[in-house]
Amino acid sequence: MEHLSRALANKVGGALHYPPEQIEVLAYGFFGLLQTAFLLAGTALLGWAIGAFWPCLAAVLAGSLLRRFAGGAHASTPGRCALITLLVCGAAALAASLLARSVSRPPLLAAYLAGCALCLAVVGARAPVDSPNKPLLSKERCQRLRRGALTVVGCYTAAGAAALVFGPGPLPAVAVAVLLAVLWQVLTLTRLGGKLLGRL
Numbered sequence: 001m002e003h004l005s006r007a008l009a010n011k012v013g014g015a016l017h018y019p020p021e022q023i024e025v026l027a028y029g030f031f032g033l034l035q036t037a038f039l040l041a042g043t044a045l046l047g048w049a050i051g052a053f054w055p056c057l058a059a060v061l062a063g064s065l066l067r068r069f070a071g072g073a074h075a076s077t078p079g080r081c082a083l084i085t086l087l088v089c090g091a092a093a094l095a096a097s098l099l100a101r102s103v104s105r106p107p108l109l110a111a112y113l114a115g116c117a118l119c120l121a122v123v124g125a126r127a128p129v130d131s132p133n134k135p136l137l138s139k140e141r142c143q144r145l146r147r148g149a150l151t152v153v154g155c156y157t158a159a160g161a162a163a164l165v166f167g168p169g170p171l172p173a174v175a176v177a178v179l180l181a182v183l184w185q186v187l188t189l190t191r192l193g194g195k196l197l198g199r200l
Contacts, residue, residue, distance in 0.1 A: 005030035031078070039064075039082050046090040054170045055177035056093035062156060063089065063181035069149035070127035072188030073197040084197070092180035093173075100173035108176070109164045115179050116157040119186045123149045126189040156182060 009027035012018075018026065039060060047056030063085065075081040099108065128145040160175035167175065187193040 005034055035078060035082050039086060042082075042086045043089065046086060047093060050090060050094050050097075052093040052097045052173065052177070055096045055173045056090055058174045059089035059092045059096075059177040059181035060085065062178040063185045066123075066149060066152050066156075066182055066185050067188075069145050069152055070123055070185065070189060071129040071145070072185060073129065073194035075197050076199075081197075088184050089177075089181055092184070093177045096176035096180060097173045099176050100170075105164055105172070108172070109161065112160055112164055112176065112179055113157070115183060116153065116160070119153050119179075119182050120150065120157070122186045122189060123153055129189050129194075153182065 006027045008030045009023050012026060014023075043056055043060045044053070047053035050056070075084055124146070127149040128142055156178055160178060163171040163175040188197060
């Protein structure tokens with residue numbers, strides 16, 4: 001993806017007579033778009049293949065939204081990071097579908113709320129975690145991102161609990177898949193998660 005994004009940036013930037021600095025900005029933008037497109041296309045295909053399209057898609061979107069606020073550790077390359085995200089969310093969707101079919105609602109709801117409480121505690125204590133490429137220099141910005149991350153997890157908690165109590169069809173599986181994806185994202189906020197992803 002890096003080679004393709006750079007080739008696209010060089011072609012577009014050359015046609016528009018951009019200086020090298022602007023071509024670098026274009027390459028970064030193209031890389032983000034290509035990575036997002038790969039992740040969404042891969043999610044759709046994987047979700048369809050395992051018979052858990054909506055849980056898989058929900059897991060990817062929920063984890064990505066939380067990551068925007070909370071940050072987290074990265075794998076050694078962006079490509080590996082995208083692949084790990086796809087595999088984790090696919091596994092979360094499959095596990096969530098099996099759990100929603102085999103476990104009755106009351107214990108599933110209790111486990112869901114316990115998982116959400118754990119996520120809220122870790123996010124409150126650890127978020128946001130910056131990356132070397134995007135250091136967080138402002139204390140005010142850190143506080144805004146932490147509040148945003150807590151709000152996101154709080155919304156997931158309320159929506160998922162409602163889905164598990166009242167939701168028909170695939171909604172309970174979607175709720176559990178979101179929780180599992182969020183638990184993975186929360187793991188990347190910890191030192192253990194950082195060490196694990198740093199080796200991949």
